[in-house]
Amino acid sequence: MREFTDVKISQLTPESRNVNLVVKVLERSEAREFYSQRSRRHLRVCNITVGDESGIIKMTLWNEQVNDFHVGDIVKITNAYTVLFKGHMKLQIGKNGNYKTISREITKVNLSNDMSEATYQE
Numbered sequence: 430m431r432e433f434t435d436v437k438i439s440q441l442t443p444e445s446r447n448v449n450l451v452v453k454v455l456e457r458s459e460a461r462e463f464y465s466q467r468s469r470r471h472l473r474v475c476n477i478t479v480g481d482e483s484g485i486i487k488m489t490l491w492n493e494q495v496n497d498f499h500v501g502d503i504v505k506i507t508n509a510y511t512v513l514f515k516g517h518m519k520l521q522i523g524k525n526g527n528y529k530t531i532s533r534e535i536t537k538v539n540l541s542n543d544m545s546e547a548t549y550q551e
Contacts, residue, residue: 439483439542443518443549445511450520452479453535454502460495479504479520481535484542488520497528505531516548 436448456478465472475495477488490498498504508526511518522528 437483438479438481438486438544439539441486441511441518441520441544443511443513445509447523448509449505449507450481450509451503451505451531451533451535452481453538454478454498454500454504455480455485455538457498457500478545480538480540482537482539484539484544486518486520486543487545489514490522494522494528497530502530503533503535504528505533513549513551516551517545518547518549519545 434448436445436450438450438452441448454477458476460473460475462471462473464470473492473495475490475498477490477498478485479488480486506522506526506528508523510521510523512521513519
């Protein structure tokens with residue numbers, strides 16, 4: 430059975446897998462739609478920035494996820510992982526991952542610790 434670990438954003442590494450986080454949605458880009466030649470279907474994508482008391486990180490939302498995340502929401506994410514995109518770490522929700530908006534407050538976000546800012550070797 431797969432084991433999941435509860436973490437703060439500052440604990441994420443490029444190798445993070447099967448992690449659970451509670452984050453606040455801070456920023457959101459406009460959603461884009463495009464046709465994927467590989468999957469032969471239309472896809473939607475949107476980039477957001479999420480944060481907690483320990484730091485912030487960029488995250489990519491796909492398809493139905495795009496409608497579910499709004500600035501100010503507090504979201505519990507399960508089975509997340511990190512990827513490197515152009516040498517920068519981003520958070521993703523796993524294929525078997527889940528997320529839900531919760532009523533917990535995150536009043537203070539550490540904006541000075543941007544985990545997507547560092548450059549890593551791919």
